[in-house]
Every structure is written in C-alpha cells, then in structure tokens.
Amino acid sequence: xxxxxxxARSVPRTFSRSIATSSxxxxxxxxxNLPKCSLVQPSLKQAIxxxxxxxxxxxxxxxxxxxxELAAKLxxxxxxxxxxxxxxxESSVQNxxxxxxxxxxxxxxxxxxxxxxxxxxxxxxxIRLTFTVADLQNLSExxxxxxxxxxxxxxxxxxxxxxxxxxxxxxxxxxRVAPADREMDETDRDLEPSFxxxxxxxxxKPGNGALLIQTIAQDGLFxxxxxxxxxxxDLAHAVTAEKDxxxxxxxxxxxxxxxxxxxxxxxxxxxxERGINAELANMIPDYIQVKEQKExxxxxxxxxxxxxx
Numbered sequence: 001x002x003x004x005x006x007x008a009r010s011v012p013r014t015f016s017r018s019i020a021t022s023s024x025x026x027x028x029x030x031x032x033n034l035p036k037c038s039l040v041q042p043s044l045k046q047a048i049x050x051x052x053x054x055x056x057x058x059x060x061x062x063x064x065x066x067x068x069e070l071a072a073k074l075x076x077x078x079x080x081x082x083x084x085x086x087x088x089x090e091s092s093v094q095n096x097x098x099x100x101x102x103x104x105x106x107x108x109x110x111x112x113x114x115x116x117x118x119x120x121x122x123x124x125x126x127i128r129l130t131f132t133v134a135d136l137q138n139l140s141e142x143x144x145x146x147x148x149x150x151x152x153x154x155x156x157x158x159x160x161x162x163x164x165x166x167x168x169x170x171x172x173x174x175x176r177v178a179p180a181d182r183e184m185d186e187t188d189r190d191l192e193p194s195f196x197x198x199x200x201x202x203x204x205k206p207g208n209g210a211l212l213i214q215t216i217a218q219d220g221l222f223x224x225x226x227x228x229x230x231x232x233x234d235l236a237h238a239v240t241a242e243k244d245x246x247x248x249x250x251x252x253x254x255x256x257x258x259x260x261x262x263x264x265x266x267x268x269x270x271x272x273e274r275g276i277n278a279e280l281a282n283m284i285p286d287y288i289q290v291k292e293q294k295e296x297x298x299x300x301x302x303x304x305x306x307x308x309x
Contacts, residue, residue, distance in 0.1 A: 074304035092286035
C-alpha cells in the first residue's frame with residue numbers, strides 16, 4: 001500500500017535538461033556591450049597591473065547551471081504527482097468523504113501544517129481528536145524490516161504439516177496451506193494492513209476537567225494505550241511546552257492493558273458511543289495519506305518557486 005507509493009517516488013523520472021551555456025567569447029565583449037552601469041575605468045597605468053575583478057554599482061545576477069537542472073526536476077516531479085498522486089488514493093478520498101458526511105465531525109486541516117484536528121459535541125461534552133502526518137516518517141524503513149521478519153517467520157513456521165515426517169506419510173492438500181491462511185477467505189487475503197496512526201482523544205466537560213485517551217488507530221481498531229484524567233482541561237491539550245511539562249509531572253494512570261478486562265471493555269464501549277469506532281479508525285490512516293500527498297505537492301511547488309526565483 002504505502003510502500004508502493006514510497007517506492008514510486010524514489011524511481012527517477014526522465015525530463016528534458018536544456019541548459020543555455022555562455023561561450024567564452026562573451027568574456028571578451030567590448031565595454032560598449034556591457035550593461036550601462038557606472039564602471040570604474042582603469043587607467044593605462046592600471047591596465048599594466050595584474051587584473052582584478054571589476055566592481056559595478058548595478059546588480060547582475062546569473063543563475064547557476066545546477067539551479068536550472070534542479071528546477072526542471074522539481075517541475076517534472078510536480079507534474080507527475082499532480083497527474084497520478086491522488087488517483088492512487090481515490091478509494092481513500094471516497095472513504096474520507098463518506099465518514100465525514102455521515103458523522104458530525106468538524107475538521108481543522110491547515111495547509112502547510114502536519115496536525116489535523118477533529119471535533120464534535122456529545123451531550124455537554126467537547127470531544128477532540130488529533131493526529132499528524134509525522135507518523136509516516138521513516139515508515140518505509142520499518143516496513144522493510146517487518147517484511148524481512150515476516151519472510152523469516154513464514155519460512156520457519158509455515159512448513160507443511162507432514163513435511164518433517166518424511167517416509168510414506170500421505171500429504172493432504174490442506175497441509176500445504178498455513179492454518180492462518182486457511183481461516184481467511186480470498187477477499188481477506190487481498191486486504192493489506194494499514195499503518196499505525198497515533199490518535200489523542202480528549203473529552204472535556206464544563207467545570208469537570210478532561211480525559212486524555214492515547215490510542216493507536218490501525219486496521220479498523222482503536223488500541224487504547226492510556227487513559228488519564230486532568231482537573232485542568234488545558235493540561236489535556238498541552239499545546240505549549242510548559243503545559244506538556246506540567247502534564248508529565250502528574251500521575252497519568254496505569255497502562256491500559258494492565259486494567260481489569262471488564263474495565264477495558266467498558267472504556268472501549270465508552271469511546272464507541274461517542275463515534276470513536278471502527279469506521280473512524282479506518283478513515284484516519286486514509287486521511288493521513290491524502291494529507292501527506294497534498295503537503296508533498298505543496299512542498300514541491302514551494303521549493304521549485306524558490307529555486308526558480
């Protein structure tokens with residue numbers, strides 16, 4: 001899924017490199033052909049001396065050859081991403097539109113910023129979800145590591161049931177298929193797992209503080225890591241370094257997995273009733289990918305315009 005898009009970006013694409021180079025004869029042009037600027041005219045005596053760079057009161061800029069090549073490459077990459085970038089994410093775009101249109105989430109997505117904020121009201125509660133495209137950083141390296149580990153496990157653990165026995169023991173067709181694969185139908189095998197997206201959920205009640213619920217959204221599930229309570233709601237949001245430092249000094253509660261199993265179930269139901277469910281867990285990784293693609297195109301445009309200026 002994502003690794004294919006990352007690989008596609010790393011493949012060089014051809015582009016025309018037409019660089020206009022100046023000939024050596026341009027260095028020997030007469031003074032009359034130079035820009036009409038106030039040049040310091042050397043005297044006959046000065047002409048006998050070793051020559052030094054002439055200084056001019058006018059500004060004459062010349063673009064480096066490497067600048068032109070870089071600008072051409074950026075333009076080529078920008079054209080490619082605009083033509084095919086979002087087409088590869090069409091299903092993700094449709095899923096995002098469906099979820100947002102059928103729920104009451106309001107989106108704060110500022111161009112050029114990494115963080116995305118979803119907000120909604122539930123009775124007298126203010127619910128806020130935050131996630132960021134930074135979760136995609138270094139993801140390709142992690143995917144390569146996981147892929148190598150998976151291949152090793154498949155080689156060691158997906159042996160046919162009767163392979164070790166040898167001899168005349170009959171081998172059944174189903175023995176050639178790993179048990180985990182036999183439990184999945186063909187449709188399930190085509191589904192690729194999504195990447196983990198860190199999502200912070202804050203639920204605030206007027207005059208009663210706020211809960212901060214730290215989760216990971218992946219494969220249609222919100223995996224709760226920690227549930228914390230703060231009497232001051234601004235500590236739950238911690239938008240400044242000072243607030244974040246103050247929050248870290250407070251007791252944050254035990255790891256979620258250490259809680260009683262029934263208590264875990266009730267907390268998960270508490271989130272589902274507020275719309276923090278499987279549908280949203282599937283949508284957030286899609287949103288991050290689409291957001292990252294748009295920011296990448298914007299970055300290409302900004303760098304190209306700067307280099308070409």
